Amino acid sequence: MPLDIVPTVCPHDCPSACALEVERIDGRRLGRVRGAGSQSYTRGVVCAKVARYAERQHHPGRLSQPLRRIGEKGAGLNAFRPVSWDAALDEVAEALTRAVQRHGSETVWPYYYAGTMGLVQRDSINRLRHVMRYSREDLTICSALSDAGWLAGVGAKRGVDGREIAKSDLIVVWGGNPVSTQVNVMTHIATARRERGARLIVVDPYRTATAERADLHLAPLPGTDGALACAVMHVLFKEGYADRAYMMRYTDDPEGLEAHLATRDPTWAAGITGLSQDEIVGFARLYGRAKRSYIRVGYGFSRSRNGSAQLFAVSCLPAVTGAWAHEGGGALYSNLGLVAIDHTLIEGLDRLDPSIRMLDQSRIGPVLTGDPRDLGNGPPVTALFVQNTNPMVVAPESRLVHHGFARSDLFACVHEQFMTETAAMADIVLPATTFLEHDDIYLGGAHTYLQLGRAVLPPYAECRSNHDVINGLAERLGARHPGFVMSAIELIDRTLQLSGLPNVESFPHGGRLDCCPSFATGHFLDGFPQTDKRFHFRPDWQAIGPEYARLPAFPDHVEAIDDGDPERPFRLVAAPSRSFLNTSFNNTPSSVAREGRPTALVHPEVLAGLRLADGDRVRIGNQRGSLVVRARGASGMQKRVVIVEGLWPNHAFEEGIGINLLTSADPGLPRGGAVFHDTSVWLRPA
Numbered sequence: 194m195p196l197d198i199v200p201t202v203c204p205h206d207c208p209s210a211c212a213l214e215v216e217r218i219d220g221r222r223l224g225r226v227r228g229a230g231s232q233s234y235t236r237g238v239v240c241a242k243v244a245r246y247a248e249r250q251h252h253p254g255r256l257s258q259p260l261r262r263i264g265e266k267g268a269g270l271n272a273f274r275p276v277s278w279d280a281a282l283d284e285v286a287e288a289l290t291r292a293v294q295r296h297g298s299e300t301v302w303p304y305y306y307a308g309t310m311g312l313v314q315r316d317s318i319n320r321l322r323h324v325m326r327y328s329r330e331d332l333t334i335c336s337a338l339s340d341a342g343w344l345a346g347v348g349a350k351r352g353v354d355g356r357e358i359a360k361s362d363l364i365v366v367w368g369g370n371p372v373s374t375q376v377n378v379m380t381h382i383a384t385a386r387r388e389r390g391a392r393l394i395v396v397d398p399y400r401t402a403t404a405e406r407a408d409l410h411l412a413p414l415p416g417t418d419g420a421l422a423c424a425v426m427h428v429l430f431k432e433g434y435a436d437r438a439y440m441m442r443y444t445d446d447p448e449g450l451e452a453h454l455a456t457r458d459p460t461w462a463a464g465i466t467g468l469s470q471d472e473i474v475g476f477a478r479l480y481g482r483a484k485r486s487y488i489r490v491g492y493g494f495s496r497s498r499n500g501s502a503q504l505f506a507v508s509c510l511p512a513v514t515g516a517w518a519h520e521g522g523g524a525l526y527s528n529l530g531l532v533a534i535d536h537t538l539i540e541g542l543d544r545l546d547p548s549i550r551m552l553d554q555s556r557i558g559p560v561l562t563g564d565p566r567d568l569g570n571g572p573p574v575t576a577l578f579v580q581n582t583n584p585m586v587v588a589p590e591s592r593l594v595h596h597g598f599a600r601s602d603l604f605a606c607v608h609e610q611f612m613t614e615t616a617a618m619a620d621i622v623l624p625a626t627t628f629l630e631h632d633d634i635y636l637g638g639a640h641t642y643l644q645l646g647r648a649v650l651p652p653y654a655e656c657r658s659n660h661d662v663i664n665g666l667a668e669r670l671g672a673r674h675p676g677f678v679m680s681a682i683e684l685i686d687r688t689l690q691l692s693g694l695p696n697v698e699s700f701p702h703g704g705r706l707d708c709c710p711s712f713a714t715g716h717f718l719d720g721f722p723q724t725d726k727r728f729h730f731r732p733d734w735q736a737i738g739p740e741y742a743r744l745p746a747f748p749d750h751v752e753a754i755d756d757g758d759p760e761r762p763f764r765l766v767a768a769p770s771r772s773f774l775n776t777s778f779n780n781t782p783s784s785v786a787r788e789g790r791p792t793a794l795v796h797p798e799v800l801a802g803l804r805l806a807d808g809d810r811v812r813i814g815n816q817r818g819s820l821v822v823r824a825r826g827a828s829g830m831q832k833r834v835v836i837v838e839g840l841w842p843n844h845a846f847e848e849g850i851g852i853n854l855l856t857s858a859d860p861g862l863p864r865g866g867a868v869f870h871d872t873s874v875w876l877r878p879a
């Protein structure tokens with residue numbers, strides 16, 4: 194059995210963007226998948242779900258041919274019949290054209306997200322959007338809140354190289370669970386602990402697998418991390434840990450900050466966070482004593498209405514102690530802004546008309562059900578073309594999303610790898626390639642590499658890549674743009690040249706280009722990427738988003754969260770599970786076996802008060818509805834906190850609708866963002 198090992202890149206929605214080495218059997222089948230040892234961030238490690246990728250690649254449920262729906266929406270594969278590619282693409286093009294003739298071009302909403310993080314296969318849909326003047330999509334669902342918070346202080350989406358964690362004396366994992374969601378962080382933490390005796394602090398509302406490994410775990414109430422960060426800074430100033438010389442040189446208003454924080458003491462923060470004063474002071478002293486202190490900022494605490502303010506407050510800590518200036522010190526949220534890629538050709542930005550309406554992807558439920566706050570005076574959305582996402586499960590306010598997709602006047606085409614619950618609502622379903630079957634180029638949120646991933650297997654059955662389908666539709670719609678007549682690799686090659694980077698032929702062997710900046714730039718010693726080159730303790734929120742008025746002048750706790758009432762006393766966090774990665778792996782047998790079934794983690798005393806035991810059914814509800822899951826007692830969190838890890842498919846729940854039934858489509862401050870961890874609920878025995 195001929196077997197070779199070929200390099201590629203993990204495309205999934207995960208900051209690690211691991212460099213992979215995959216076994217190819219007979220040139221057609223996937224064997225084992227390993228992390229590339231030679232890529233210095235991946236260092237040979239990948240998560241279990243991707244190590245078992247053959248399960249997903251050769252899953253019997255892979256879509257193999259284009260399908261036209263002939264039965265009920267939502268009924269699944271049996272409601273579809275195969276059609277040829279030509280017939281399917283003709284039908285989609287005709288439906289989009291008819292919709293435009295009736296309502297204008299904004300009635301069509303190409304809808305996508307990060308099912309692949311490859312720039313060509315993810316973003317080519319925008320080329321069609323802009324050339325055809327279809328509605329724009331505001332990509333808020335994951336990072337709008339966290340981006341806003343990071344940009345407020347630092348000024349650009351980059352931070353200290355993740356490999357420097359290994360040189361740290363204190364690592365703070367704040368609002369993330371890397372053991373489950375980006376395992377490579379733990380590789381570098383393990384090195385720091387082994388070689389330097391570094392300590393690990395985890396800040397997370399519940400005892401995650403990462404928190405289990407920490408020297409100190411702080412579990413504030415969801416949405417209160419900003420208060421914790423302010424009280425830590427209060428102690429840093431009060432007890433002499435603030436580096437005033439650093440602040441004078443590199444920050445905008447240290448005196449203003451110190452005066453502002455005078456009342457944000459541990460007593461104040463304890464009342465908001467639910468932590469003890471001792472916990473807060475102890476954390477502040479540990480942080481203040483270590484100059485090589487590295488904060489790895491996760492996406493968790495940003496999923497609140499006040500998430501940008503929380504993340505901003507956390508990003509201020511290394512500016513107070515001057516940790517940014519030290520090797521192994523500083524913080525990282527994401528490096529996706531590190532490499533300046535020219536997206537014009539891939540996304541057709543030369544054809545973007547900013548007067549065309551923008552619809553918020555997180556509000557797909559309200560959009561599809563005609564909410565005037567979203568549609569204004571514009572036409573209804575009557576045609577959707579979906580790639581790389583599964584909004585029937587992942588978007589907030591599921592009931593509205595489901596009603597929207599069920600509309601008889603909505604045409605939907607979904608290009609997918611599996612018959613997801615979104616695909617099952619489509620009129621036409623098109624089979625998509627996986628990353629192993631197409632070419633693409635990848636940035637990494639956690640590291641500094643730009644990586645080229647070439648196709649290593651032939652397309653399964655009749656599957657086509659996103660880029661090829663976009664080009665096929667463009668041809669039928671009469672859309673003209675140079676990107677529509679290029680192959681994916683030609684598009685990559687030209688994009689690299691336009692970006693001033695090595696082209697495909699001169700790209701480093703193995704497809705990995707390390708774009709790590711100099712130490713001075715990486716640590717902002719030549720200035721922060723703000724107009725005045727200083728870190729901003731006093732951010733210009735107005736420049737970041739329209740809903741700036743409720744955000745404070747300095748880092749603070751912002752009381753915008755859904756903090757419950759006597760009817761809904763609990764705070765629900767819909768956290769990511771180890772095995773699913775949104776919904777990308779929630780149908781592979783080993784992932785489902787490991788996760789078991791939808792489960793609520795509930796404080797043991799609360800569980801006892803409800804007269805429930807582990808494994809009993811519990812109903813969770815709020816004003817948007819209710820659902821039943823199994824309960825499990827979990828200590829290491831406050832009594833008001835309830836955790837449901839996912840994302841499970843809707844059909845895994847007794848009543849056929851999943852956890853996002855309960856989450857809100859309210860936009861976070863100041864420029865939108867989904868608020869998945871900001872949900873008040875009640876609990877009852879089911």
Ligand code: SF4
Binds near residue numbers: 208210375376
């Ligand atoms: S850790 Fe993230 S990037 Fe690495 S293999 Fe797993 S999903 Fe992919």
